[in-house]
Amino acid sequence: MRMCDPPGSLERDPNVNFAYLDERTKRMIRRALLKAVCIPGHQVAFGSREMPLPYGWGTGGIQVTASILGPRDVLKVIDQGSDDTVNAVNIRRFFQRTAGVAVTTDTTRADIIQTRHRIPETPLREGQILVFQVPAPEPMQRLEPRQSETRKMHGLAEYGLMHVKLYEDIAHYGHIATTYDYPVLVNNRYVMSPSPIPKFDNPKLNMSPALQLFGAGREKRIYAVPPYTAVTSLAFDDHPFEVQRWESGCALCGSRASFLDEVLTDDHGGRMFVCSDSDYCTSRQGADVRSVISDGG
Amino acid sequence: MAADSATPLLCARALRRLYGRIVALEEVSFELWPGEILAIVGESGSGKSTLLHVLAGQLEPDEGEVLFDLPGRGLQDIYRLCEGERRTLARTDWGFVHQHAVDGLRMHVSAGANVVERQMALGERHYGRLRRLALDWLQHVELDPARIDDAPVIFSGGMRQRLQIARNLVTLPRLVFLDEPTSGLDVSVQARLLDLLRRLTRELGLAVVLVTHDLAVARLLAHRTMVMQLGRVVESGLTDQLLDDPVHPYTQLLVSSVLPP
CATH class of the missing domain: 1.10.238 (Recoverin; domain 1)
Known part of the structure; x- marks a missing residue:
């Protein structure tokens, strides 16, 4: 139940171009990516294509991955930290069929990791690329719906508005209640939406050795955080940025350093907290524990 | 107030603005001194709102210039500043109170x-x-x-x-633009808001450009009043003088059109 399709079980479809998109489209997207890397945190418009999956399922991320994927790359796809949820399984199969690339669930072995909602717990290394699926690239959109205006505000670095949102949180809840998609300042210049990752993952964005690429298919925007770039989470002096904490460790692997999901175990209020990063959790448990999970579930 | 300062705070020189063939502003010039309250009155379509937006840096004039006394830099044409500077100016040294609060507030x-x-x-x-x-x-x-x-x-x-x-x-801020701040309010609320504006402008020594079609508001707040018709300033002077003894036929018409309660 935890394992996905073993690599190579799917045949590469010879009737589609490598990684589905045509070469000119991939080149166009790579140009946008290069520009994005040059201006960390800046949203670059690109000609987003219609993909064979609905908006909101990762059309932006999948186009970025398709554009940078090489035949010898090893791909990992996660959704909410897990390798075996519907979104992750389908995007992984998509690239197995269209590109015939090797896939893995092992974070350390992957060259490209496409992700939705999480950054892996295992620290990334140089040479790896993390591709985020982004539903709403504009961090100020909720408070300022005019795109002409938000672009101008980015251009002039007028970011007072971002603190209005944080002020509202403290005024209404007594603390900054934003827990995911927590706005960050990239390279001390552009305010950026880190996509809906929990704010627990925000510190991992900072000075990461890996290249981080963000694709928003519906909104037609690409942005990037190059390796070793400063990424700070916005906050007030007297209400500093904090990440979530849990009272106990993971029920399966005992980790106290990872992001935990609450899982209901029965209809009588039984619950447990387990790592959301399935690869991290299994590797910590060792092979023998895997049978216990499937028996005891 | 602050009559000792040597330069005006805001200075309009020969402003002209067209909408296609329609003349919205023609040959408008005036000076506003620190702490002074200037009312611009006139009927709908007389160009007073256009003038306000031109002065506030929101609508570039076709001809003429708008000068503002920047700290340490003296009188500068606001349309020669870069956009970032102009926007910073607009949200630090200036205020703009819209006729409809919905335009000036974040409602949610x-x-x-x-x-x-x-x-x-x-x-x-x-x-x-x-x-x-x-x-x-x-x-x-x-x-x-x-x-x-x-x-x-x-x-x-x-x-x-x-x-x-x-x-x-x-x-x-040193300068506030008020665009019909009391219209749309009932009279008792209007009276209290006017009291408040009078108190704040005095306490803070604000210079104000006030656009209104209500002559009573002008009389209550403004030191000086300009009357506009068809994009031109037809008469200007001390508010009391102008309202008590209008010279231009159009001003006379305006003053006599006010209904006594």
Whole structure:
């Protein structure tokens, strides 16, 4: 139940171009990516294509991955930290069929990791690329719906508005209640939406050795955080940025350093907290524990 | 007030603005001194709103220039500044109170955040200080401090206008543009808002450009009044003098059109 399709079980479809998109489209997207890397945190418009999956399922991320994927790359796809949820399984199969690339669930072995909602717990290394699926690239959109205006505000670095949102949180809840998609300042210049990752993952964005690429298919925007770039989470002096904490460790692997999901175990209020990063959790448990999970579930 | 200063605060020179073939502004020139309140009156379509937007840096004139006394730099044409400078000026040294509060407020953001947004834009990052500042300003404009966390969508028209004033004055600007601040309010609320404006302008030594079609508002607030017709200034002078002894036929018509209660 935890394992996905073993690599190579799917045949590469010879009737589609490598990684589905045509070469000119991939080149166009790579140009946008290069520009994005040059201006960390800046949203670059690109000609987003219609993909064979609905908006909101990762059309932006999948186009970025398709554009940078090489035949010898090893791909990992996660959704909410897990390798075996519907979104992750389908995007992984998509690239197995269209590109015939090797896939893995092992974070350390992957060259490209496409992700939705999480950054892996295992620290990334140089040479790896993390591709985020982004539903709403504009961090100020909720408070300022005019795109002409938000672009101008980015251009002039007028970011007072971002603190209005944080002020509202403290005024209404007594603390900054934003827990995911927590706005960050990239390279001390552009305010950026880190996509809906929990704010627990925000510190991992900072000075990461890996290249981080963000694709928003519906909104037609690409942005990037190059390796070793400063990424700070916005906050007030007297209400500093904090990440979530849990009272106990993971029920399966005992980790106290990872992001935990609450899982209901029965209809009588039984619950447990387990790592959301399935690869991290299994590797910590060792092979023998895997049978216990499937028996005891 | 502040009559000792040697340069005017705001200076309009031969402003001209066309909308296609329609002349909205023609040959408008005047000077505004620190602490002075200038009313611009005229009927609908006389160009007074166009003039206000041109002065406030929102609408570039076809000809002429708008000069503002920048600290340490003297009189500068605001349309020669880069856009970033102009926007910073507009949210620090200037205020703009819209006729409809909906245009000037974030309607779904709490009153407190509305008031201190400009301070956050200027880089204030201490929540406690911002909160105290917001409470202070709510009291200055006679709003109940207990409403600090309510959004202006649930405020009355008069309260919204007060909130808009607080939001603009929080940076202690030297110049405020008021676009028909009291129209659309009932008369008792109007009277209290005018009292408030009179008190604040005096306490803070604000220079004000006030656009109104209500001559009574001009008489109550303004030191000086300009009368506009078809894009031109037809008469200007001390408010009392101008209203008591109008010279231009159009001003005479305006003054005589006011209905006595």
